[in-house]
Amino acid sequence: MSAPSPARPGRLIGYARVSTDEQVNDAQVDALKAAGCRLVHQEHGSGASRLRPVLAKLMRDIGAGDVLVVVRLDRLARSVSHLLEVIEVLEKRGAHFRSLGDPIDTSTPQGMFSLQVLGAVAQLERALIAERTKAGMKAARARGRLAGNPGLRERRPDAVRAISAARQRAYLDDLITSAQTWLPTVRRLRPQYSWDDVVRVLNRRGHDWTVERLRRAVHRLVREHIAEPALIKRSPRRPPEDRLMTLVAGIALADPDLTLLEIGAQLERMHERTPRGSRKWQASSVKALLDRARRLGLVVPDPAPGS
Template sequence: MRLIGYARVSTAEQDLAAQRAALEAAGCAEIVEETASGADPGRPALGRLLARIGRGDTLVVARLDRLARSLAHLLAVIAQLQARGVGFRSLSDPIDTAGPSGTLVLQILGAVAEFERALIRERTRAGLAAARARGRRGGNPGLVARDPAAIARLARAREDARLARALPAAETWLGPVRCLRPTTPWPEVARTVNAGLPPGALTLSVARLKRLARSFVCHGLLDAAVLTPARRRGRAGGRFRAIELAAAAYLRGRPDATLAELGAALLRLGVRPPRGGAAWAPASLKRLRDRGRMVGLTGVPPASSPLPAGRVPRG
């Protein structure tokens, strides 16, 4: 288990030494440092750390305010980490998701956040009713006046809320998008992503997948190159890569699936054998399964004789 520290200060005049010393004393072999405001949603160092931290690792901070700009943001980030099997620890706060007490504190924080939202809703309704009784027009004065600064603040708030909703499920689509774009068209990327979704989950449309990718690009969590149009060169190779990832994504959620079940799932997704035909050959499916194990996408240890790099399964 790796302990990875994250240290942040708001300005260049502030010193990271105290945070660095605390994280080193806690046993962090790696410390990611950043100079950025806590209110900035596009902190690139934090975004890259959250994107690469893996199962079994633990993210460690000196204080909660070094990581999150609000309680809602904190809970969203921790939900994303827990969904990927990553632990979280704050050295100055009684929060450590590896133990029951830390989990209890998180549950209490979640209840407090919901209580706070309920109070805000109640106060807002009461304030609007009182304003109407005095004959005042409701709404944000800046938005009513079409103030550019107020409109920009609203747009940032909406984007932050959209990102908070998208973070917990990001691992279901972020990997395929990074691997396949921009060499592979969005429809094939969407099929690859949907192959790995758990049974009963809502599939992602091409439009929805593009919106998520644009949001992550805006926050520095994804390379902007994924949004460029798909290149014509290497399109066939991109399609084969999409087939490999679709098979690997399916097997990640169903590691005990038979080759027949894998072939049926690919056909349901509209993924046909590269050379045509109505059904996948067992040998091709076995090569797809071994290729997925080799690249570590299925959650199953690699086979003893994996498919060599660059080989394309034949249908």
């Protein structure tokens, strides 16, 4: 992979959110513009929900060196753990976070210290909840009672439905929180490439997907209008000998900075053999497959030859 280019000057990007029972967010917008944010994204929605399409798009588009700015922490996150998850995604993209009303600015040592304190508080909170849960279960057993939800033990339909709905909400929350790390790659590859090829590319970049789990995740985001319906269309049927071509093109499309030799190295780690059956990939073999992909109309980048 080529060396990263120097970071461009960061932008201050504002995010303002009002609950459905509030009227306007002019005060937030004014404060963000006064702080230097030329661009302010505005969203309406409950603080208890992570279904925020404006924030999701902002997180996809934010670049290295940019700073996401909010008036207060509660305008962004519904909990400390949610805040830490958002900031972790920003850090992976080389961006920062700042709250005007709180001592949080991840571009400064003092702000990072405050963030570490919040992380310690969240960890302590989780530990206390777990300890209270264990104590409650122990006390219930001492009194001869069964721990847990009585309605669920009795298989009452209302209790079963409530538990199922809670699990579905938790699953969706997890998808939305993690989507910035894998959904862009899916968008670049689907539906031109098969689910199997997409999974192979994602897992070579540190993920742990199976075809079934990835398809289920994308279908759910489509149902929630977070992802585009085109992603779940059937991929074009190709002859078996085209599988290597689509795989090589998919790797190049997912990471345009890779050289031909680096693509070959990835294929070797994936235990893929060349069209002639060799375990060793040469730049010329990769280039031949990419050239073939272009002739068939696939949109793929043109990696540097490498050496």
